[in-house]
Amino acid sequence: MITVTDLTKRYARHTAVDHISFEVHKGQIVGFLGPNGAGKTTTMRMLTCFLPPTSGNATVAGFDVLEQSFEVKKRIGYLPETPPLYPEMRTAEYLQFVGSLKGLAKAELAKRVDYVCERCAILDVKDKLLGKLSKGYRQRVGLAQAIIHNPDVLILDEPTSGLDPKQINETRELIKSLAGDHTILLSTHILPEVEQTCEQVIIINKGKLVATDSVSNLQNRARGAESLLVEVGARNGLMDPLKVQSSLELVPGVSRVHLKNKLDNRSIFEVESRKGLVRGDLARAVVEAGWDLNELRPTAVSLEEIFLQLTGEPAAAPAEEAVPAGVK
Amino acid sequence: MRNVWIICRKELRSYFVSPVAYILLAMFAVIFGFFFWNILGYFVFRGMESQMRGQMMPMNVNEEVIRPLLSNVSVIGLFLIPMITMRLFAEEKRTGTIELLATSPVSDVEVILGKWLSAMVLYASMLLLTAINFLFIFRYGHPDWKPLVIGYLGLLLQAGALLAIGTFISTLTKNQIIAGAATFGVCLLLWVLEWVSGYETATWARVLSYMSVITHFESFAKGLLDAKDAIFYVTLIFFGLFLTARSMESLRWRS
Ligand SMILES: Nc1ncnc2c1ncn2[C@@H]1O[C@H](COP(=O)(O)OP(=O)(O)OP(=O)(O)O)[C@@H](O)[C@H]1O
Numbered sequence: 001m002i003t004v005t006d007l008t009k010r011y012a013r014h015t016a017v018d019h020i021s022f023e024v025h026k027g028q029i030v031g032f033l034g035p036n037g038a039g040k041t042t043t044m045r046m047l048t049c050f051l052p053p054t055s056g057n058a059t060v061a062g063f064d065v066l067e068q069s070f071e072v073k074k075r076i077g078y079l080p081e082t083p084p085l086y087p088e089m090r091t092a093e094y095l096q097f098v099g100s101l102k103g104l105a106k107a108e109l110a111k112r113v114d115y116v117c118e119r120c121a122i123l124d125v126k127d128k129l130l131g132k133l134s135k136g137y138r139q140r141v142g143l144a145q146a147i148i149h150n151p152d153v154l155i156l157d158e159p160t161s162g163l164d165p166k167q168i169n170e171t172r173e174l175i176k177s178l179a180g181d182h183t184i185l186l187s188t189h190i191l192p193e194v195e196q197t198c199e200q201v202i203i204i205n206k207g208k209l210v211a212t213d214s215v216s217n218l219q220n221r222a223r224g225a226e227s228l229l230v231e232v233g234a235r236n237g238l239m240d241p242l243k244v245q246s247s248l249e250l251v252p253g254v255s256r257v258h259l260k261n262k263l264d265n266r267s268i269f270e271v272e273s274r275k276g277l278v279r280g281d282l283a284r285a286v287v288e289a290g291w292d293l294n295e296l297r298p299t300a301v302s303l304e305e306i307f308l309q310l311t312g313e314p315a316a317a318p319a320e321e322a323v324p325a326g327v328k
Numbered sequence: 329m330r331n332v333w334i335i336c337r338k339e340l341r342s343y344f345v346s347p348v349a350y351i352l353l354a355m356f357a358v359i360f361g362f363f364f365w366n367i368l369g370y371f372v373f374r375g376m377e378s379q380m381r382g383q384m385m386p387m388n389v390n391e392e393v394i395r396p397l398l399s400n401v402s403v404i405g406l407f408l409i410p411m412i413t414m415r416l417f418a419e420e421k422r423t424g425t426i427e428l429l430a431t432s433p434v435s436d437v438e439v440i441l442g443k444w445l446s447a448m449v450l451y452a453s454m455l456l457l458t459a460i461n462f463l464f465i466f467r468y469g470h471p472d473w474k475p476l477v478i479g480y481l482g483l484l485l486q487a488g489a490l491l492a493i494g495t496f497i498s499t500l501t502k503n504q505i506i507a508g509a510a511t512f513g514v515c516l517l518l519w520v521l522e523w524v525s526g527y528e529t530a531t532w533a534r535v536l537s538y539m540s541v542i543t544h545f546e547s548f549a550k551g552l553l554d555a556k557d558a559i560f561y562v563t564l565i566f567f568g569l570f571l572t573a574r575s576m577e578s579l580r581w582r583s
């Protein structure tokens with residue numbers, strides 16, 4: 001549905017988007033991920049025909065964004081970074097204006113306005129001035145505006161920015177529910193959002209494509225192995241963490257044991273193992289040696305870590321330091 | 329064509345929902361009213377004066393009331409036109425709504441025409457207010473109505489040209505105040521260019537004076553429809569709108 005090849009955008013001094021290529025297939029929700037200034041907005045503006053690319057090309061729904069921009073514009077719904085609202089208009093009036101701008105016939109218009117108002121939960125502000133809406137409602141009206149003409153492709157630039165947690169969840173659900181009929185590309189720098197809503201991720205940093213893969217593949221890719229958090233307690237009296245460590249290391253399949261935190265009568269280890277069936281053996285080893293197994297859980301590699309690894313930010317050290325503090 | 333109308337209607341709505349339109353209409357009505365009663369008062373005074381002297385000088389309402397009034401309207405217009413056009417594009421650029429227009433299936437030309445037309449409609453409704461004052465003259469006198477119609481046509485053409493230039497200037501900045509001030513400067517310059525013809529007759533002075541929007545209004549104020557002058561205004565309208573289109577295009581390539 002969206003094909004991007006070698007897309008580049010140079011501003012006067014620096015290159016905001018540098019030869020990126022990716023594809024988005026029909027019906028997918030794809031997360032477009034990157035830190036501030038990565039070039040997400042710039043890329044989306046090129047896809048929506050707002051900015052012409054410096055070089056390379058992109059097609060949306062089979063039409064070139066430069067040569068056939070009119071056809072592209074008919075088929076996309078776009079929510080820019082700041083929702084494009086006219087403060088002196090009322091919600092319903094505004095949606096009617098956008099609808100007719102997108103070419104909806106008069107007969108259809110009223111029906112569509114009612115439909116998107118219901119879909120985006122803005123029925124109660126239908127007659128309010130847009131300038132007086134709260135940030136969350138502005139965002140929702142922006143979303144309603146993007147889907148008013150039932151476009152094939154939705155391009156959403158940080159659709160959940162500035163919303164409260166409840167609204168974030170509602171918006172994510174809304175976006176997910178739209179996925180069936182629309183192809184969606186949404187940008188964000190909030191990682192859980194991608195994990196929850198998207199099937200596919202495209203990560204860019206400083207204008208360059210860093211990774212493009214499905215969410216689950218990316219999670220696996222970061223660490224080939226599974227990592228477990230094991231907390232062992234002493235049943236009576238003291239226990240020697242080093243002894244525990246060496247006995248854990250003896251469990252078949254375990255590749256590395258790392259003592260993360262040592263307290264009076266319990267110790268916390270991070271155990272790395274080949275993927276699979278080591279948990280039972282680990283538990284048995286602990287219990288048979290006469291200790292208590294307080295906790296045993298996989299530490300899912302979060303997208304956060306992958307993201308930080310891929311974008312080359314100082315990642316691992318502070319993240320690991322943070323964990324024990326939380327465990328106490 | 330449908331898109332032009334959609335944009336135009338939207339602009340008119342924002343003019344008339346916000347106080348902008350009403351302030352402009354009120355200002356125009358008050359200033360024009362003041363001019364009107366002044367000129368009329370002077371006319372009546374002269375009429376009585378000549379009666380007292382016992383001479384019956386022929387007095388012509390068209391020549392002595394309508395013509396100076398129309399010239400005055402064109403001058404008031406110079407001051408109000410920047411206030412009409414300054415927000416047209418600057419505001420859309422500032423709030424980011426330009427992104428909606430630019431990513432919708434409408435062409436730049438349609439957007440520009442829609443916005444310019446809405447400015448024309450607002451200006452025309454201001455003129456309509458002045459027409460009420462003229463009705464008063466028709467009630468008590470018998471002026472010729474044809475020169476009046478031609479005068480109004482001239483006012484519309486002149487405003488159209490300046491509004492097109494104002495629209496263009498509005499695309500150059502995100503700041504309404506800057507757009508308004510620059511438009512005012514350009515309008516004023518296009519007006520005073522005519523002054524050079526007062527003391528200089530060389531070619532450059534004639535060219536400058538020709539460029540003045542006031543020079544071309546004289547025939548309209550007299551009630552004469554001169555094709556040369558009409559063509560001047562129409563050309564200026566096209567030129568202004570053309571520059572606007574180019575500016576919008578380069579806006580994309582530059583940013
Ligand atoms: N009009 C412009 N002129 C010059 N440089 C620009 C312009 N717009 C963006 N840039 C630069 O291009 C780079 C990418 O900007 P962009 O807005 O695409 O980032 P982003 O990924 O959307 O960031 P964010 O997460 O903060 O929204 C930035 O370094 C920015 O400074």
Ligand SMILES: [Mg+2]
Binds near residue numbers: 041042081157
């Ligand atoms: Mg951005």
